[in-house]
Ligand SMILES: [Zn+2]
């Protein structure tokens with residue numbers, strides 16, 4: 001059974017969920033801010049489960065839309081690394 005197959009229209013895939021009503025296919029994609037998996041059941045519009053970031057233009061989840069700022073996951077990691085480097089160079093960190 002293939003649980004993930006690439007869909008060409010966005011950087012996500014399709015998840016196949018086996019439930020009481022049989023096999024259901026849902027669009028699946030990853031929030032580009034918090035890297036949370038978002039699924040879109042058939043018949044539900046993209047706007048109901050996700051939004052677009054006005055800064056980076058990526059597809060993000062509704063909680064990230066509500067935050068209202070562009071804080072991509074990778075940027076957060078970069079900042080943490082930069083902070084670690086700064087503390088080390090200042091002789092303060094591990
Ligand atoms: Zn998110």
Ligand SMILES: [Zn+2]
Pocket residue numbers: 033053054055056057058069070071072
């Ligand atoms: Zn963004």
